[in-house]
Amino acid sequence: MSDQKTDVEAEAVIEAKRTHCEVWTRVMGYHRPVSHFNIGKKAEHYSRKHFQETVAANNEFCEKYQFVAC
Amino acid sequence: MIISGIQKFTLLDFPGKIACIIFTGGCNYRCGFCHNPEFVLPEELAKISKNFIPEVAVLNFLEERRGLLQGVVITGGEPTIMPDLEKFIVKVRALGFAVKLDSNGNRPEILQSLIKKGLVDYIAMDFKTSLPEYQSLVGKWADEKKLQESIDILKEGKVDYEFRTTLICEIHTPEILEAMRETLAGAKRLYLQTFRSGITLDPAFKDFHPFSSDEMEDIAKLFRKDVGEVFVRGE
16 A cells, blocks of 8 residues: 555656646748647647658668568 | 668678678667667667568578678677577578678677687677776676687687777777787787767767877877787778
8 A cells, every 4th residue: 555655656746747848840841839730730740750761771671682582 | 680780782891801781689788989879779779679670581682692792791789699690690601601790799608609610700899998997888788707708719819800999089098098908919900990979879978089090090009019900990
């Protein structure tokens, strides 16, 4: 029981320390906070995938060489 | 084998041979100046874990490159922590490629067994700093005794090898360089590499500085007293 209580307390402390975080991005070509986007732009923003060089390069390599006929 | 990346062609990384580079994921060190942290930090590896390259793709690729490439460089990360490294090397050799292994030297038993079985043609071992300073630079997994053992194994000269050191102004003080020189005495070949502050594992290292080319040459002179060949790899 006492353990659980400290867990709850700890969570409350963490909660109290949280602050609002404004994310800015340029989905429409210039920087604006995401919280000011309309619903469509928000959807577009959250469905974006970030480019990672390693991922792109590895995918290309696998596509080419994974299923070469033996 | 966790294969986190591949470079299909290199003229630089395997001395005297045309080669490709295979990167393995994961490392037992955390060098602040590491230039490919995406293959070292578990949280970074997790991001690309779905896109690791299957062994079969690499072998298919090598099959196609027979007669074109002469060698394969296995680097990382740290390849010697892969449990099936030996099996993989056997497969690569069966296709007719020479193998160069890059290692931090923390697992001499792996190096020893690969050399004994004649599975590697060239070993490049990082010698990052003086042995007592290792833990403070690369983390608690560094083991002085094992590093010393690796250095001794390579010095025996049963396989072609090089040591290499990335020199950083803030870290490699004259005292440390002197201690390193003593440890390396009798070695065959050493490459001194100029530090680049572009991408580093620890952001603090972005503010660290490389030595100038004149200073690098002076340090090379110091090492030449005891090491057969000393080269500077510049920018």
